[in-house]
Each structure stands twice: as structure tokens, then as C-alpha cells.
Amino acid sequence: MTLVIVPKDLRQLTWKHFSKVKRPKEKGSDASTGFELSYVPKGGKALVTLKLDASNTWVIQGKMTDALLKHEQGHWDIYILQAEAVDRRLQGLDSKEMRATYVEITQDFGKINQRYDDETDHSRMIAKQEEWDCRLASAKRDHTLLLADICSP
Template identity: 25%
Template sequence: MKTLFFLLVLSISSLAFAQSEDLKIYWSEETHLTWEDFKGVPLEKTLFHANTNTGLSYSWGLKGTSQRMELDYKVETFFYPEQSWVQPASKSEYLLKHEQLHFDISELHARKLRKLLANVDGSKLNKDSRDYLNKLYEKIDKERSAMQKAFDKESNHSLNTEAELKWQKFVEDELTKLEEFS
């Protein structure tokens, strides 16, 4: 049996490609961020108390025979410790939950991408399908970025506790709805 295998690894973070060499913490249901995970240097002139840098990566390949191809994929959510920081005087459990929610929003979008990829008919893909799959990824990543911005805007970067609680509940519910894609 002839195996056809194409691999594309695409790692895009919220800020830059150069971060791909940095240490990453992968999202897990059991593991939550701690302030010790924030190893970056805080910006000197900023109004923000902390910054969480997260991203998604995916890889895919086609495997099988010429009669039956299947899409094989992997989607991961990660946090960049070296690119994430907190102002020392701002450390609180409340702010840490806000920063964790940024990480959770990235995982929510990883689940959305896994769901999309799970529904792709591998038999219709070929070596030219890279653009199609990249467009799926780009769509989800744009949605992720927009949700991150909306979360910060509506919660006023964690200062609006009512909005913060609303977002916590919303993300928790959405993660639960997509639990089969975790």
C-alpha cells in the first residue's frame, strides 16, 4: 500500500513567528497558570498590569491509499512564558483568573478548529489542499484574536468584575459544548 503523507506545521502566536523557539506551556484541563509561569519582563511604560501571550498550532497530513485518504491532524494551544509578564505589584488571584481566561479562549478556538478539521472529508484532499486548510486555520485564528480583544474591551482589562464573570461563564460553557474536541 502506498502511503501519501504531507505534513504542514503552522505555528502562529499572537505576536510573532520568532517565538516558536521559546518555551511553551500547553493547555490542559488539569493545569492552570501560576504567576511563576509569567517570566517576561513587564513593559516600563504601560497602563496594563499583565500580558498573556498564547497561540495555536496545527499540523496535518494525508494518509491512506489512493482509494481512501484520511486527514490526520493535531491542534495545540500554548502559552509563552517568556513573552508573558505581570507587574509585580499587580499580582492577585483575580488578575490571574483573567489571564487564565485568555489562555482558555485560545483553547476554545483550538476546539473549534479541531471540530472543523474532524468534518473535513480526507478523500477530497490532495497535495494542493494546503490553502484550503490554512484558510480554515486563519478563520479560527481571526475569531480567536477578535474574542481576545472583545474580552479585554468588555471587561476593561479585568476592571469590570460583572463583565469578567459573564465572560468566565461564557467561555466555560463554550468549552463544555466542545468537550469532545478537547
Template identity: 25%
Template sequence: MIFNKFKYFIKASSLGSLFTVTTKRKLSTYLLLTFIFTACAPKLKSNLNQSFTPLSQNALVVVLDITDDQIIASKNIGELKAVDNGFSENCTYYETVENLKRLARAAGANLIRITKQKNPDKWSTCHRLWAEAFKVENPQAYETHIEWRADRKLTWDDFKGEPDLENFPEALAVTNSGFSYETGINLFKKGKVFVKSMFNTNLSWVLPQGRTDFILRHEQVHFDITEIYSRKLRKELADAGITSENITKGKPIFDRISIQLQKRQDKYDRETKRGSKQETQENWEAIIEIELAKYDLYKTND
């Protein structure tokens, strides 16, 4: 099995600074198997000591990765796991996390923390995950990454990072957002490609004097622009027929969209004077709303 994941992140500041860009690529190759077998779905299991009213299918479930050491102000209500018999379908990391979130919602949990992780290897084509489930009062307080959603606007509480005035001496606020895509080869069919648009809460920050509604609107548009180019990436990968079988052909598309995103973010800051020109800011907000609607068909990985 081959697993690919590409990431592109930008750091945008209001009222004074440039973007910084980092690009990461991870490629792991696993043993190909020569015997015949049949496919099955991943095994999903919950072991609960307490349950609550199930959540709606779109309710927020915060996922903390295995390295996250936040103290959770609630007792865990049980354990969740997604494993397989060795050769399951639809079990990339993205899909496995989504499966755990569905288990959590069914139990009324709104936060899960990964406690154990096994990557695909010669024994399994799947990502296998174990997690603790929690029911907390305010799940957003624990978010480290926020996936873009139309009904989930940024608040100043999402800017949890420490101000970096050495690198951004004139900034009042800094937004760190980006997109990534990943796929895994499925031994029984072509593996899908999954694109995500994310806001990093721990690398985004604001100074006390920057906590205004207007500057927050400016930062939201930075995230919205990232979402537009995530949708463009999703569309172009689909139009090019990119799957797990030809994933390397998607890298030039990814690089080109990443460059376009950076140029657009730069233009946005330049024309709005990093949020200080109100009329221009409002014009940009209208344009971005139209563009989000234009790419509405590509807002999900379905």
C-alpha cells in the same frame, strides 16, 4: 514528504493594551520515492542508567527543545530515541514527541531535553528525535510552553517573561498564547492533522502589583478562549476533511479562526475593562466554561 506547520499567537494584557499578532508558515518539500516498500512503526528505545516508579499515562512530562539551555538541577537518568527504518507511519514531529513522553513516563522521568533532531528527508519519512531524560522535583519550573489542560490552571510562576512597559505601558500582566496545527504526508495513508493550544511562559509577564487572584483569573480566561478556538479549528478541519493530502485547503480555515480568536479576545478585554469590572468578568468566566463544554468532543487530537 511535505510538512506543514501553521502558528497563530496573541499577546494579551490586563488593564491596558492591545493584542499583537504574528503568523508563521513553514513549508518543506521532500523527494517522492518511486519504489515499493512496506510500513512499520517508529523504533522507540530507552537507554537508562537509573529508573523510577512509572508515571501515570497523563502525568506531566516537560519537553525542552534542542535550543533550550536551561540548567537542570538533576542528573539525567538516561537517553531516549525515536527513529525508524526509513518508512514508518505515525511519526510527525507531534507524534514523535508524544512517543518520547510515553517512554519517559515508563521510566519515571518527568522532563526530557531534545539533543538531536532529524527532519524528514529522502532517507526517511519521519521526524527522528534523541533526548535526555530527567527526574526533577518541580517540572513546571522548567516549562517554556504550556499545553492547555483542564486540570492545569495558570499560576503566577508561569509568567516568566521580563515586563515590556515600552510596548505595554499600562499593563499589569501580559499573556502570550496561541494555537498551531501541523501534519505530515504519510506514504501509506492520509496523514492526520494535529492542533495544539499553547501558553508561552517566557513571553508572558506580570508586575509585582499585578499578582492578584482576580487578575490571574482574567489571564486564565484569555488562555481558555484560545483553547475554545483551537477546538473550533480542530472541528472545522475535521468537518472539511482536511488531511495531509489537501492541507493547503486548511489555511483559509486557519486564517478565519485566527481572526475570530483575535476579535473575541479584544471583546473580552473591552467588556471587562481588562479585568477591572468584576461582575462582567464573572459573566465571561461562566460563558467560557459553557463554550469549553460545548466543544468537549474536540478537546484532543484523537
């Protein structure tokens, strides 16, 4: 694998990773987990980097609940799965194919991430959040999450 996660191998979020704000930076959200995903092509391989974006990782003061942190962990898990997909699928491609594949994966995972928030109402719909928790646990075990898996009934 040529995947680097920054901070070093960060898999589990805590509230220490979030800046505390007085009002939401996004309408309808009590917290947000920001990320940066990039790759550098090198001789038919790609070095993939996933970074927690501290400037876009925030929580409203007084809203730090276990349920909300678990929801934000779901976002981070989706980003890790996205980075793993990029890492897997870019290897052996030329730079033009890498770019097209990267864009395709990014678009698919953007849809997954949006659906996650829409269906769970940002963690407020407990039953839907539990369904997503199960989906993500399974995806993490298999190191795969596909749009078709999420969008099928």
C-alpha cells in the same frame, strides 16, 4: 482529537507561568498571556499544537491578584477553545482548505480575545468580568465558543 497542549495538558494557569516585570510590555495591561497555535497537515488530518509562550507571558511585580489571574485564565481558556475549534474544523480538509479555515478561526478568536479585554477593561470592570466568566464556563463545558455567541446582545 489531535490537539497537543504544551506544557503537557496545561489547563490551569498559576502565577508560576508568568515572568515578573517592572513595567508593562503592553499599554494598559498589568499582565499578558502569550500563546502559539500551529498545525501540521498529515494526510487529511491536522496535528494541532497550542503552546504557552513564556516570552510573552508576564505580570507586573506587585499586581498579582486573584482577580487578575482569573482574567488571564480567561485568555488561556479562549486560546484552548480556539485550538479545539481548529482541531475540529481542519480534520478531513485538504491543505488549502485547512489554511483558509485556520485563518478564519484565528481572525474570529482574535476578535473574541479583543472584546474580552475591551469589555472587562483587563479585569477592572468586575460585573463584566463576571459575565465573561459565565460565558467562558459555558463554552468550556460545550467545547465551543463562537464569535456570534459573544457578539450577540
